[in-house]
Amino acid sequence: MIPVSRSLTVRVLLMATLWSAVSLITIALVISAFYRQGVERGFNNLLRAQLYNVINSVSIGDGDSLSGSPELGDLRFSQPETGWYWLVEPLGNFSAAPLASTSLGMAELAVPSLEQVPFDEHYERFYPMVDAAGNKILVAETEVVLDGGDRAARFRVSGNVDVVEEEIGFFSTRLYAGLALFGIGGLVVNGLAILIGLKPLDRARRALEKIRGGEAERIEGDYPREIQPLANEINALIESNRRIVERARMQVGNLAHSLKTPIAVLLNEARGLDKAQGEVVRSQAEAMQAQVGTYLNRARIAAQRDSVLARCEAEPVLERLVRVMRRLNPQVDFTLEVAPGLAFAMEQQDVEETVGNLLENAARFAVSRVVLVAMAATHEPQTVGEGARRGWIEVTVEDDGPGLAPEQIGEALKRGKRLDESKPGTGLGLSIVKEISSEYQGAFGLSRAQIGGLKATLLLPAVTRDTA
Template sequence: MGPRSLTVRVLLLATVWYAAALVTIAVVISALYRQGAERAFNDLLRAQLYNVINSVSIGDGDSLSGSPSLGDLRFSQPETGWYWLVEPLGNFAAAPMASTSLGTANLPVPSTEETPFDQSYERFYGMSDEFGNRLRVAETEVILDEGGRAARFRVSGNLISVEEEIQAFSTRLYAALAVFGFGGLLVNGLAILYGLKPLDRARRALEAIRGGEAERIEGQFPREIEPLANEINALIDSNRRIVERARMQVGNLAHSLKTPIAVLLNESRVLKKPHGEVVKSQAEAMQAQVASYLNRARIAAQRESVLARCEADPVLERLTRVMRRLNPDKEFELDVAAPGLVFAMEQQDLEETIGNLLENAARYAASRVKVAVGVAASGEEGVDPARRQWIEVTIEDDGPGLEPDQIVEALKRGRRLDESKPGTGLGLSIVKEISTEYQGAFGLSRAISGGLRARLLLPGVSKDAA
């Protein structure tokens, strides 16, 4: 299907077309110049031919006489390929005349069937002499007197001079076209890159939207791109309305269930055991589910907003301080590798996520819980690659830890591996849901100390955006 980059496609097509056009121009100009040079060469031979004709006549003793002076030394130098030759025809038995350059050599005469005369009774043809020169010959036949005696007049020129001239012209032409072509391709490439630059701005605007740094495509765009930007903004608004409508429907449903659930909880207190305990536990589970879906609806409405911001340091310090008070027999260590981090999420969601993990770690830790916060490495799997920054939060305890199959069970909603401990079994599933709603990631593994290690990837905000 070709390159996926629009810039590469346009540059490639423009380069191919430009190169093909330059090659075609070079070939056409070279051919036209060759035709012109050969025509000029023929005109030169014709002029020399008629100079010879005007210089030769029948003298005393019925012999050919005259001394053609063509003004070219090559006609007097041997083996140059520049010759003139006058040969009697028919019953005219005079001796032929030839230029000094021809010497005792002779030039063969092609048949008129092979090379006929034109309307001016002239003909031009090519041949090679005895010395290997490629010749161009101009020939005509002229009646010299009233008695009808005639002679064949021929003048030849060496084609090497024409070929050298054509070669020199072609070399200069190709060099000029190469320089012009390279410059043209450079200018053409810059023009294409400049023309496609608004598309790059549109791409960056979309990245800013996906990264939570903007809510719409802003800025001025060319007329060809502006309709696309408007349609994308309209699509974003439509999607936001759909999400808001769904959130409202979920919220209305959840609120409508809160009162019946509260009634069930009140009635469970007056029911006899064990029926009262069953109704109470199920009503509490329903209440937790309703709260969870309310939170998910709220997160869905807020996660794409640039207003969802939460500083990491004060929230984490407050949570660890509370856990130290609630668990005085255990040590809580907070390590923030990059101070000043800002989460792109609501403070309530961050507190619920970290709080659930801290409570779980404190419940099973032997004596120590460590919280580490830092910027995640680029290229993390399982997260949105369009966001510019992700924050990694790890919480480790020195408790008994979990086996891989136990980790799978622990992440299921409502599952409790240790029934002796208090809780509803919803904490870890809530953490997973919140991180997923913010397009992050959550996982459990065994810590180096042997306990449980919880790792969170949550969306962050770059300092420029913050």
């Protein structure tokens, strides 16, 4: 299986999710900051309006005292320890008693120095503080001359900052909830759009599976403008591959045909020579015939080894081979076990030649039993390269004959090497099996069989539908 991190769908969804999350968080922070600025500015304006209301309501009455009863229209100015206060204090030589809201009572509001909080261009200043009840408040302050005698007073109005924080918190909660719902909805829509948008790629993948499975010869169907060129190029590659294979087969056939007659003539002429010379010519001609056949096969295999069109169902081919071997060797019991659904990514004649050679060799040395097993391999050849086929079939052929000693196995795989001259054969069978399996990037080995004789193990490439 391909790791999830390499999935195009997962990558696009992750990027869309990351971008949506960053965007929504940024939007939430910006809107919250703007809203806070707006609420704080409104709160300042409210305090400024209350401040000027107090200024308009206070004057110097009889006895040079401050008089007035501001009506601010807010009951919090009459309730104690609310954080909503107003206070008027005389300045300079004006020694009248100060006026204060009922909510302030006998408490005092600290006055920061002008160096700490200077007046602005409107001769106003705003500063935060904590009152005696522990409320965080914001104070609006100004100084006003009350009459022509230059008697002045300091006017201050405060409001509880908790009102601002509650308003901002109420708004932020609903803002974040709304953006979260919007983000989740956006991700769902993005996910559906991505999945629907990538459907053509999934169709193309299934079309390639059919080609590799031998069910089709080219990618069929209409695809979006972005994918259609890819489908066209793949079809062109398949067609080119088919032409290369056909050309290689034709050239191999021509060469085999051109060499067949000269070799046959040599073998025929060898019969007319005396025994010693005829035997030399015959053996060399037969070796030449075997060598030519082997290298022609190697050329053909190299031409079509990576072809996506090479396919051979395992069960019918192996059953046919075993059926033939039973007729040729009635004294031997042949057992066949094939896992269902296996298919070799090879030409049929190459499967027949490799497995057939092993069955012939096993039948030649078996006492009474040969076992052929084909199953999906749980490992791959050690020599397999990057990008090679990922599916492999393990074929084992066991006999109950004498087997081989470990030091004899290496000798048995050498071309033309026969360890038992009493048995018929050319000594080329196992070396041919090894060469064909190597051409397909597979593996071949010999070991001791569980039933007592020799065990031959082949790893051959398999057609697999697992492309996800």
